[in-house]
Amino acid sequence: MRKVLTLGAVVVLGGFAATAAPASAADVTTTFAVEAGTLSIASAATTANLGKATTSLTGSAVTGTMPKVTVTDNRGSTLGWNSSVASTAFTATVGTTTHTIAASKAKTYILPANGPTLTSAALSAVPTTTAIDAATGLTLGAAQVFVTATTTASNSVDYTPTVQVTIDSNVVSATYSGTVSHTVV
Amino acid sequence: MGLFWIAILAVLGLVLGPAAAQTRPDTDRSGLGIRLLDAPTERRDDPRAQVYVVDHVQPGAKLSRRVEVVNRTGRAARVSLYPAAAELTAGSFQVLPGAAANELTGWMRVSPPTLDLASGASATATVSIAVPADAGGGERYAAVLAEVQGASDAPGITITNRVGVRVYLSVGGPKEPVSDFEISTLQAGRQADGRPVVTAQVRNTGARALDMSGALSLTQGPGGLSAGPFPAELGTTLAPGETSPVQVVLDAAIRGGPWLATLTLRSGQLERAAEATITFPDDAGQRAEPVAAKAVPLTQDPNVLIPLAGGLIGLILLVLLFLLYRRRRRDREEDAAAAQ
Structure with a gap:
């Protein structure tokens, strides 16, 4: 009986020691190595051409697909990821004059046939986007969340965005350039 | 002794397992990748701290974390590393375009700022955060980004890819604010x-x-x-x-x-x-x-379980003490009876 009692006392001390530890560890800045894998983004190409539009009195638009974007999450965590998209203004230099189409004239969306598609994960939940056509497309300029992962394990996801630029009647005809950036966190 | 060796082998297996998994074939084209290499010891059990920089510090604190950047784009790449401001809007963690600045990004430094990586290569960078002594309380958000730019010589649209590690930094007194x-x-x-x-x-x-x-x-x-x-x-x-x-x-x-x-x-x-x-x-x-x-x-x-477990253990101790007391008393009574 005496032995059992001693064991009981040790368990109690152990229990209280464990509860006391976090309070005294408040100022500790030591770190440990994390074993999680990487979060990655890839594009099928580094440049894109939207095609040509003819300027007109009533305005027009040019629509084209962007290179396919692949997000691979090997972190194996219970946290998802989101990707956002932003664009600079589109500029063209003719002689010494620079003409500009504001980024807010561009919209981006993912047609249902173009994704988001889960390419490697044994899960059925597919990442979501609310921008699925020109009407629901995100207006570029400010960064906005484009695709949100809803799965909890490592996964790989593809999507091919479409960009539509509205050409107002006052736009000077030229070849315009800009930068579209995809950010995954 | 046999069990001992089995245990040693099991430990080795655990250590070697993840290392072996890191050697990927050259056909991996997952693009530009980033991962956090260290997390604070006191957040060992927090899954968020394993993939994000989540910390609570006092004004004047300095902290540093390492990130690993991997180039799996299939060609050599110049990778830019920098902090960018982030916001929580409409229920999402959102990184602002370009190298957007906020108070937190002003305290952050990523070294080195550029990495030239051959195809398949990886390198480590250090993120240092120096919180000024007069910093106000509250939580601030940013991301440590790795960026590869597309070739901008051709007319048309250039694609830039960025991948990052989120930073949730809370500044305040010695006690971390409550999450609920x-x-x-x-x-x-x-x-x-x-x-x-x-x-x-x-x-x-x-x-x-x-x-x-x-x-x-x-x-x-x-x-x-x-x-x-x-x-x-x-x-x-x-x-x-x-x-x-x-x-x-x-x-x-x-x-x-x-x-x-x-x-x-x-x-x-x-x-x-x-x-x-x-x-x-x-x-x-x-x-x-x-x-x-x-x-x-x-x-x-x-917060409920630990006091509950403590209480239960205390109760068991009391019961043990009572049993021992009763046993002792009975022994004494028996001894007394035997003596008579």
Whole structure:
């Protein structure tokens, strides 16, 4: 009986020691190595051409697909990821004059046939986007969340965005350039 | 002795396992990758701290973390590394375009700022955060980004890819502000594709941002049926004080009701559960009225569990003491009886 009692006392001390530890560890800045894998983004190409539009009195638009974007999450965590998209203004230099189409004239969306598609994960939940056509497309300029992962394990996801630029009647005809950036966190 | 060697081999296996998994074939074209290499020891059990920089520090504190950048684009790349401001808007953690600045990015430095990586190569960079001594309290958000730019010589659109590690830095007194949230309502609905969905309104009642995950179970359904658990959709990041919906999409076979729905949500090590009786509408696109959710006792909260366990152990000790006392007394009585 005496032995059992001693064991009981040790368990109690152990229990209280464990509860006391976090309070005294408040100022500790030591770190440990994390074993999680990487979060990655890839594009099928580094440049894109939207095609040509003819300027007109009533305005027009040019629509084209962007290179396919692949997000691979090997972190194996219970946290998802989101990707956002932003664009600079589109500029063209003719002689010494620079003409500009504001980024807010561009919209981006993912047609249902173009994704988001889960390419490697044994899960059925597919990442979501609310921008699925020109009407629901995100207006570029400010960064906005484009695709949100809803799965909890490592996964790989593809999507091919479409960009539509509205050409107002006052736009000077030229070849315009800009930068579209995809950010995954 | 044999057991000892088996144990040693098991430990070696654990150490070698992840290292072997890191050697990927050259055909890996997952692009530009980033991962966090260290996390604070006191957050060892927090899943958020394993993939994000999540910390609470006092003004004047300095901290540094390492990140690894991997080039799997299939060609040599010049990678830029820099901090960018982030915001929590509409329930999402959102990185601002370009090298957007805020107070936190002003305290951050990434070294080196550029890395020239051959195809398949990886390198380590250090992120240092120096919080000024006069910094105000509160939580601030940013991301450590790695960027590869597309060739900008051709006319047309240049594609820039950025991948990052989120930073949630709280500044304040010696004690970290409390994190907490409540699930206020559950609403049953049916999506346009006919699949049933439960939408929970979740309010962040603490002082730090929360990244929601969790699952929903259905019990006491028609004919005593149970279903689930169904995973909650990720991607909801709640700012302090913000209320946002968290969705759970269920199996198409779930119909009617009433069901007792129990939703368990967590952010890091914090967990809360709530239940409500819900009935699914019959037609696609329909939504039932939201039902107020009742909080379910926190059986898995360490703040409840640890005192509870302590109390139980104390009780066992008391019983043991009592038994010993009784045994002693009986022994003494027996000795006394024998002596007579």
